[in-house]
Amino acid sequence: MSYLQKIIDALYFFFSFRRIHRLTDVYVPGDNAKKTFVEREAIGKSFELSLETPGKQIVVYGKSGSGKSTVINAKFSIYFDDKVGMVCTSDTTYEELLKSAFDDLELYVTTQKSKTNQYLISSEGKAKSSVLEAKTLFQSSESSQNLNERVITYQISENKLARALKEKNVCWIIEDFHLLGIDVKNKLARCLKVFTDLGAKMIIAGIVGSPKELLLYNTELTNRLSEFYVPLMSESELHSIITAGEKLLNVEFEDNCKNVIVKLSNGYAGVCHQLCLNMCWVNDIKSTQRKKKILGLGDLSETLYLYIGDKTDSFKKNYVNAFIRSEEGINYAKQIILSYFRTGQDVMNLQQFKYDFKKNVKEYSYDLFAKSLDDLVKKGVLDFNEIQSKYSISNPIFHVYCYINLKDEIDTINKERLREEVNKFQTVNLEKIQAMSFSTMTEIIPALMNMK
Template sequence: MMAELIQVFGVSKDMVLSYIEREQVDGKFKEALESDKHIIVYGSSKQGKSALRRKHLTEENEVLIQCGPQHDTAGIYSSILRQLDVLLEDSFSEKRASNGEINASIKVKAKLPFIGGVEADLGGKSVGGSETTIGYKTIDINLELAQDIGEVIKETNKNKFVILENFHYLNDEVQQKLAFDLRSFQEIGIRFIILGIWRERNRLNQFNGDLVDRIIEIPVEPWEDEDFEKVIHKGSKILNIAFSDEIKDKIKEISFGNIGIVQELCKQFCLESNIKNSVRDIVTLEDLDKLDKAVSTKVRDYSSRHHRALESIADASRLYERGLFLPYYIVKIIIQSDIDDLKQGLQRGTIHSKIKLAHYRPDDVRNGDMTNLLHGLGSLQNKKKIVPPLFDYDLSNRTLRVIDSTLLFYLKFTDTNTLVEELPDPSENLS
């Protein structure tokens, strides 16, 4: 088959032709779709979460919500209902609790469309010479109650999966509320598929233990070398080219187990080799210098984002009390860490020890300060608009993980000493 390079290799919002199915991921996902449970798909950035969803679901059988830091549950639920053609008329009510505080609840009138009703608010439509009346049934609901939302969804008779993409962008309070609501939705028969950038199991169970046996978790990692081999082979066959074994081994070695980096290096290497679409006669690509050029191009591509993101996190030091400047120090520690250690994740105790060794006031760096720093890192990245996030703190294992492998790629091919020197040291301005 003839194809353009961008259809075959690379990271794209569209499905690339080199996509392969993995039994431990795709097979499990297809089985989960046939169950009655919610599905949680998780893993690092650019590891194929969205591609997995697009491969096995169509737009016709999903309601897609792209989550953001500004979302609350009411906003998410109202978006779901609107996509199901439910009309919402906003109203607001307040109720006073026994302690005198005011608890706000968002109540709306939901208007559900149906065919041939007496309560027709809209005029008839002519279909095939006959007139069909579209009516609306109006009910009162509370946008903060999962039971109300679930009943309205069932009333629409649209058996669709609700997709929550980028779940990690929601603040912890919203994530926790959704985790509790998922039990109600599952009992009603409403299925959610949640995609998020994290690497530990049982993320949502930490918010609500009742989700045990109600969800199926599917990690998209790890990618094995043989998986990358299949991706490269499939894409090469479509383009009628072949990568030498040395080239393939090099790509796999420097991609840190990330399919997104593999895809981008394959695409850039083809461009450097003047392959932009399928060729008539098979071509073998084996020039290591061209792969080096492809690597340099990707380093430049990733450089501006990562350099700016690291500086942005470090700059947050001025917002910290007691003059400890901990964000600056954790960025410094990360940049200076061994790449293999970063791949495995940095233990909280290790981070604490290294910061104390580097800090200008080591005795003042307390355990509580480390708790505030690590627990607040996700929120800090949101505030600094670092999208996708670079780091995630695994509470269960007390480990800081790099969840965007392009950062590891960037650090491997960058002069990290210069990078550290370019970070403004906030303690230098102290008298």
């Protein structure tokens, strides 16, 4: 953009009273969304009520990437002046949690006092008639000095932290609770009771199962703990993210383009933000546009190359690790994935898996099947919705990748189901699917471009 064009654009925005927004402030895949924050239907007003209720502690849980941190950061400022917090790891100790909170509060205590007195005596004389009048002046001053030390180097405790937080109207936010060790979780559960008794506020964020753990370590929390499950985003919520960004940047995503972005996002706001960010970036949209720009499927193609072009190796590695086994016998992981294509289902519960295995996998071991199912969830290949007790392939791109590489087996199992999958994921002909190579990730893009 030329210097003259920049001046023209600046004058346009000034006289049109349109505010300029930077692209990286609108679509934020690695940060909490502020300008494009979408109210979550599953949370509702009860979350705000729990925030406002003194002594009521909060646990926010859900899948990694479901938007827990975004919800917390968007809501806490309604009732609190500030926050202190820490993102936990498996190595985080309880003492580190307390020290981090005290450090963020920047509390000081007086450990030493000193007082200094100064005295000044002076004389001055002046002539008055024939008599010399002398005047003596006596001045004194006193100063005091306090030596303050950060609380981080002084004695700390849960009680002091709770009182300090309440006094300053600050809430304590602990993220990734599920990564903490058992001993730390136990101590944190006891700390929650202290916060409840003193009227302070703590918000804990973790994966599904976190509330049960806290109640296991401290049964007294039953009526003192508010639990909020944050599911993956609905399609309408993902559409709202795109629409909010359109208004701020003065761009328009065509409807079929939006639909593909939403399908590929699969409930993850971060993926939606990343795809929109990439799409604007490759079209040289770095901030609010003076003239509205229209973005369609043609623009999305290059975006997908940018987004998944560097994931070829990781997808192949995940596929090999999950499904390729050297030992003889049933490959349970592969059979579990094949179940989706045999049944034509995107989401399956345990009973559906058992029925399919009984019909198509001879002499299988339920214990080995259950172990493989659990392993696929831990590896991130499958998502498990604890509320609905259902499993789904976590990533639509990986779904298509598995489909292409298992195509021969799927074809021999159920040709009719194969045609349905083709219609569902792509409009390219079957010969082209067969020609796709195992290791070329970018060959999947034509298939993704035609998702319905």
